Structures are given as structure tokens and as C-alpha cells.
Amino acid sequence: MTDVVTMDKIVALCKRRGFIFPSSEIYGGVGSTYDYGHYGVLLKTNVKNEWWRAMVGERDDVVALDSAIIQHPKVWEASGHLAGFTDPLVDCRTCKLRFRADHIDVSACGKKPSKHPGEHSECDLTEARDFNLMFETTVGPVKEEGATVYLRPETAQGIFINFKNVLQFSRKKPPFGIAQVGKSFRNEITPGNFVFRTREFEQMEMEFFVPPAEAERWFAYWLAERERWYTELGIRPDHLRMRAHDADELSHYSSGTSDVEYRFPIGWSELEGIANRGDFDLKAHAEHARDKLEYVDTASGERYVPHVIEPAAGADRATLAFLVDAYDEEELENETRTVLRLHPRLAPVKVAVLPLVKKDGQPEVAKELYADLRRRMQAEYDEGGSIGKRYRRQDEIGTPWGVTVDHQTLEDRTVTLRDRDSLAQERFPIDALGDELERRLRAAWTSPKLAA
Numbered sequence: 001m002t003d004v005v006t007m008d009k010i011v012a013l014c015k016r017r018g019f020i021f022p023s024s025e026i027y028g029g030v031g032s033t034y035d036y037g038h039y040g041v042l043l044k045t046n047v048k049n050e051w052w053r054a055m056v057g058e059r060d061d062v063v064a065l066d067s068a069i070i071q072h073p074k075v076w077e078a079s080g081h082l083a084g085f086t087d088p089l090v091d092c093r094t095c096k097l098r099f100r101a102d103h104i105d106v107s108a109c110g111k112k113p114s115k116h117p118g119e120h121s122e123c124d125l126t127e128a129r130d131f132n133l134m135f136e137t138t139v140g141p142v143k144e145e146g147a148t149v150y151l152r153p154e155t156a157q158g159i160f161i162n163f164k165n166v167l168q169f170s171r172k173k174p175p176f177g178i179a180q181v182g183k184s185f186r187n188e189i190t191p192g193n194f195v196f197r198t199r200e201f202e203q204m205e206m207e208f209f210v211p212p213a214e215a216e217r218w219f220a221y222w223l224a225e226r227e228r229w230y231t232e233l234g235i236r237p238d239h240l241r242m243r244a245h246d247a248d249e250l251s252h253y254s255s256g257t258s259d260v261e262y263r264f265p266i267g268w269s270e271l272e273g274i275a276n277r278g279d280f281d282l283k284a285h286a287e288h289a290r291d292k293l294e295y296v297d298t299a300s301g302e303r304y305v306p307h308v309i310e311p312a313a314g315a316d317r318a319t320l321a322f323l324v325d326a327y328d329e330e331e332l333e334n335e336t337r338t339v340l341r342l343h344p345r346l347a348p349v350k351v352a353v354l355p356l357v358k359k360d361g362q363p364e365v366a367k368e369l370y371a372d373l374r375r376r377m378q379a380e381y382d383e384g385g386s387i388g389k390r391y392r393r394q395d396e397i398g399t400p401w402g403v404t405v406d407h408q409t410l411e412d413r414t415v416t417l418r419d420r421d422s423l424a425q426e427r428f429p430i431d432a433l434g435d436e437l438e439r440r441l442r443a444a445w446t447s448p449k450l451a452a
């Protein structure tokens with residue numbers, strides 16, 4: 001089927017319905033920084049909750065962590081970020097724009113009609129120089145006397161420096177993992193494409209510590225697991241692929257990385273990276289902290305530095321992918337219906353309760369039902385405007401079910417249950433509704449866009 005989605009449509013829908021909007025707008029905005037509104041918060045929270053469920057809730061071998069954003073500066077020395085977390089930066093002396101030297105062929109020159117930097121006769125590009133992506137700040141009241149620290153550019157290092165603590169308190173032995181969700185910061189030279197690349201974003205990372213001989217097997221295992229997570233949450237399999245990094249793309253710590261890529265409207269792009277980090281991080285921190293970061297088997301006396309398999313995802317990028325994959329339009333009663341065909345578990349609101357008219361006792365029954373349902377799931381009550389308009393509003397935010405209370409409800413305690421995707425409407429006993437919706441929320445789901 002032809003996909004009607006474009007990045008502009010997603011940006012417009014997100015602004016119109018208050019999912020995501022430019023930050024600091026009343027001051028003219030700060031480039032590539034976004035705020036999440038009500039439905040955006042609910043959606044991204046659902047994405048993170050599904051990640052926690054898959055990583056920790058449904059497993060016995062992964063524990064949770066929430067480490068600090070500001071860590072000892074030596075962390076970044078040991079990790080290699082101070083020396084090597086750089087992008088090659090090129091300035092144009094004429095238009096004062098900055099570009100990533102390795103992205104020149106996809107960057108836009110400031111001088112029209114030329115396309116790429118360097119193509120216009122007035123372009124005056126500097127040589128590429130390394131630009132460290134970490135944000136610096138100072139700890140202490142006096143800037144000059146304070147210590148320079150960095151906002152973490154990844155959540156992963158907070159996990160490595162806590163390896164010993166977790167090993168001690170969690171009673172785990174390799175293979176086991178530590179999972180963390182939180183904000184990371186990168187002073188990207190060219191952020192862009194909405195929340196795809198921003199300077200402040202949330203990561204969902206898990207470091208899985210394994211006996212060295214098992215690293216390859218676990219690497220393959222996590223590739224399959226992560227692919228499954230996205231498709232079970234409704235991402236169409238033909239819009240998802242795994243791409244192994246070539247040797248010259250590998251990060252300094254990695255002996256093998258595969259990206260989970262999604263077919264965004266901007267083309268196939270990284271959604272998540274899965275890396276075999278070997279023993280690089282634990283050894284580096286052990287050396288810099290003059291400590292031992294290893295596993296000792298008390299029964300056999302065997303000791304070794306575990307190898308690490310890391311599935312590293314972005315919560316904002318995943319949220320964007322789910323939005324893009326769900327976006328659909330269809331002609332209905334001479335109007336275009338915009339609908340987000342989100343997996344019900346990801347949908348910001350699960351059910352909308354709507355009295356058909358604002359009289360005859362219908363609002364009272366509807367409010368009673370709403371009070372019951374919202375104890376079980378995210379629900380919304382709406383009595384404003386025509387029923388058609390209210391359905392459209394819910395379609396646009398991806399609410400899978402609409403429940404209408406009408407005159408028949410007052411006679412036989414049944415309601416109309418409307419399905420967002422098929423538009424089927426059925427009469428349903430009001431007292432069985434909560435259980436039925438909970439059952440549907442637990443059920444397997446595939447995108448109706450697949451069948452179209």
C-alpha cells in the first residue's frame with residue numbers, strides 16, 4: 001500500500017493535538033528542542049513502560065537502575081568520550097552555518113540555488129576539526145574554582161560504574177543485565193528531523209553481562225529479541241530491518257554492532273543500536289578507578305571480566321517511529337479521517353466515553369461508566385460537539401475504543417462499542433465492558449495497515 005505519512009504531517013498532528021511542540025516557543029524557540037504535551041507524555045510513557053516490561057518485568061535476569069546524570073569527570077575519561085566522542089565539524093565563513101564534515105552530501109548550503117555546502121562560488125568552508133559532543137558545566141558556586149563536569153551523553157556508563165554495587169546487592173551472576181531509562185545530552189552539530197535527532201533525549205539502555213565465551217550467542221539472542229519487541233508492538237515488519245555495521249563504522253569499544261533501522265519518511269534510519277562491547281568498559285573503569293570489576297564464582301573460584309551485549313534504544317526516536325507507523329488517512333463520508341492506528345497498549349487513551357446527547361440522563365450514566373473505566377485504564381470523557389467530531393478527535397490521538405451511551409443504554413444497560421480501525425460498532429453490556437477492554441488490551445495485535 002502507499003503510505004500517506006510524511007514528516008510534515010506528523011509534526012503538524014503532534015502540534016495540533018498537543019503531543020509534541022517546539023520548546024520555548026514564546027521566546028522564539030531553541031533549535032531542535034521539543035516539549036511533550038499531555039498525549040505525547042502518555043504515549044512516550046507507554047513506550048518506556050513496554051520496554052521496562054520486556055526488559056525487567058517479564059525476565060528474571062535483568063535488574064533496574066537509575067544513575068545520576070552528572071557523574072565524576074573521570075567516567076568520561078575512562079569511557080573514551082573525552083578523547084573520542086567527537087564529530088568532524090566544518091564552518092562556512094560566508095553563511096556562518098556549521099555542518100558535519102561526513103554529512104556534507106546531505107546538508108543544505110545557506111546560499112541558494114546551490115544545494116550542498118561548498119557548491120556555491122561564495123562558499124568558504126574551513127578544514128574539518130573535531131568537535132566534542134559533550135555538554136560541559138561546572139559543579140560548585142564559583143565557576144573558576146569549580147570542577148568541570150559533563151551532562152552524560154549516554155546512560156550506559158552509569159551502569160558500568162555501578163557493576164560492583166549491583167553484583168553485590170542483586171544476587172545475580174552472569175548472564176545478567178542492568179537496565180536504565182533516562183535523559184542523555186549531546187551537543188549535536190546538525191540535529192533535526194523533529195525528535196529524531198535532538199540535543200536532549202531519552203535513552204532506554206540495557207547492559208547484559210555474560211561469560212566471554214557466550215558473547216556471540218547472546219549478541220544474536222538480543223538482535224532477535226529487540227526486533228520482536230518492535231513488531232509485537234505493531235511496527236510493520238517490512239518497515240524494520242537489521243543492518244550490521246561495517247568494520248569502519250564500529251565504535252571504539254565495539255567488536256560488532258547491528259542497528260535496528262526503521263523506514264522513516266526520511267529513509268531507513270537507526271532506531272536502536274545493539275553492540276557487542278566485549279570487556280572494554282569494565283576493564284577501562286577498573287583501570288581508571290584502580291579497582292577490580294570482575295565476577296568471582298564463589299563455588300569454583302573462577303574469576304573473569306564479563307563481556308557486555310548492549311541493546312541501546314532511544315525513547316523519543318521509538319515514539320516517533322510508532323507515530324509514523326500508525327499514521328493513516330482514509331476517506332469517510334466525504335471527509336478525510338486522520339487516524340493513528342497505534343497498538344492499544346501504546347495508545348495514550350484507551351477508551352473514550354461519550355454520551356450521545358447532553359440530556360435525558362445520558363451524561364450521568366456516561367460519567368458513572370467513565371469513573372469505573374478510568375480506575376482500570378487511561379480513559380477520557382467527552383460531551384462537547386457532534387458525535388462524529390468527537391470520534392474524529394479520538395481517532396487522531398489513536399484511541400482504540402469509543403463507547404457511546406444513548407437512549408437504549410437507559411433501557412437495557414448496553415452501550416455502543418466502536419472500534420477505531422474497523423469502525424465496527426456493536427452493542428455491549430455496560431457491566432462487562434471493563435473486563436472486555438482489559439482482555440483486548442492483553443491480546444496480540446497486528447497493524448491493520450499490514451492487511452490494507
Ligand code: GAP
Pocket residue numbers: 153154155156186188195196197198199200201202203205270271272273312313314315316317318
Ligand atoms: N550506549 C550506546 C549508545 O548510546 P547510540 O547509538 O549513540 O549508542 C543509542 O545511541 C540510541 O539513542 C540511538 O539508536 C537513538 O535511538 C538514540 N539517540 C542517540 N542520539 C540521539 C539524538 N541526538 N536524538 C535522539 N535520539 C538519539
